[in-house]
Amino acid sequence: xxxxxxxxxxxxxxxxxxxxxxxxxxxxxxxxxxxxxxxxxxxxxxxxxxxxxxxxxxxxxxxxxxxxxxxxxxxxxxxxxxxxxxxxxxxxxxxxxxxxxxxxxxxxxxxxxxxxxxxxxxxxxxxxxxxxxxxxxxxxxxxxxxxxxxxxxxxxxxxxxxxxxxxxxxxxxxxxxxxxxxxxxxxxxxxxxxxxxxxxxxxxxxxxxxxxxxxxxxxxxxxxxxxxxxxxxxxxxxxxxxxxxxxxxxxxxxxxxxxxxxxxxxxxxxxxxxxxxxxxxxxxxxxxxxxxxxxxxxxxxxxxxxxxxxxxxxxxxxxxxxxxxxxxxxxxxxxxxxxxxxxxxxxxxxxxxxxxxxxxxxxx
Numbered sequence: 001x002x003x004x005x006x007x008x009x010x011x012x013x014x015x016x017x018x019x020x021x022x023x024x025x026x027x028x029x030x031x032x033x034x035x036x037x038x039x040x041x042x043x044x045x046x047x048x049x050x051x052x053x054x055x056x057x058x059x060x061x062x063x064x065x066x067x068x069x070x071x072x073x074x075x076x077x078x079x080x081x082x083x084x085x086x087x088x089x090x091x092x093x094x095x096x097x098x099x100x101x102x103x104x105x106x107x108x109x110x111x112x113x114x115x116x117x118x119x120x121x122x123x124x125x126x127x128x129x130x131x132x133x134x135x136x137x138x139x140x141x142x143x144x145x146x147x148x149x150x151x152x153x154x155x156x157x158x159x160x161x162x163x164x165x166x167x168x169x170x171x172x173x174x175x176x177x178x179x180x181x182x183x184x185x186x187x188x189x190x191x192x193x194x195x196x197x198x199x200x201x202x203x204x205x206x207x208x209x210x211x212x213x214x215x216x217x218x219x220x221x222x223x224x225x226x227x228x229x230x231x232x233x234x235x236x237x238x239x240x241x242x243x244x245x246x247x248x249x250x251x252x253x254x255x256x257x258x259x260x261x262x263x264x265x266x267x268x269x270x271x272x273x274x275x276x277x278x279x280x281x282x283x284x285x286x287x288x289x290x291x292x293x294x295x296x297x298x299x300x301x302x303x304x305x306x307x308x309x310x311x312x313x314x315x316x317x318x319x320x321x322x323x324x325x326x327x328x329x330x331x332x333x334x335x336x337x338x339x340x341x342x343x344x345x346x347x348x349x350x351x352x353x354x355x356x357x358x359x360x361x362x363x364x
Contacts, residue, residue: 041092043088043336047063048072051240051244060333077119078228079118084097101119102117107342108310108341112361112363113362120291122226122230123314130218130240133235134191134235135232138259142210154289155225156205156225158223158357161220163218164199166217167199167200167218168200169216171268174193182194189236201269205269225357234252293357293359298354304339308341311360314335315331315335315336318351319351320348320351321349322346328349
């Protein structure tokens, strides 16, 4: 979702837009995967500096950053050009996600699609100290017009923390708002009034199809899963000025209006499908053409993943261990593991009550 970059999100454009990513280290020749058994893969987060960001993400992800700039995002699983995730530890340490896919994609994703050789999902955490822009993302057909390797952006947010007095989410248009109403609001700088806004609660999940106009308000900590895309059309930016450039950030009114779905009214938090089995609370949050999202909460051991399918597991509270093929891996709040399809499943061994988000890929 919130790459907050310019229209085509090139590295130079992102720099001009005051959105930068921590440089990735050089890596030597990747070991031949045919000789290395796969294991739960953890990747180094890619932190971004954003004028609207806060300072919670490094500690939340058990990392440090060597600067005092606001950190708006942590990309924890990415195959976006210029921001490729690298394996953090184990025999494959230093290899990029794209390198792993290039060798034998079926070992990683099974029968799932890999559009143009890319891992199809981008996972990230967001720390919004200020409001993000009112924006919209294209669908696959619209993004393809920008050139090869461009994909649409359907996404979902999960609220991890918020300020009950100040935090707001904006998702879809308010009831009865037309394209003409929205254009008039852009001209009069009253854009937020045309959007469906609400005060979120921790745990809320909001599903946003491409074309949904939306914004993240202030003082929010979120997890996000989305298509592998960094195309953002900014429609309104709260009339603020970038403190570094002393200029307003670029807007993309024509492109954004062309992508906005004016038939989409209010988007409310999803009503999860809840089931409790063997002491584990299962909440089905999203099933769409691009990903699945489930929340699992338990204080007793439970299994994650699915045979021959790729899953990403994201620890959002609690701690414990992940056990797979006789080895154990630490599991703390903020940890993200990719379970390659070749592995299939793993056991979660909670030390305390633990909550995971499990992201899956639809099969072809």
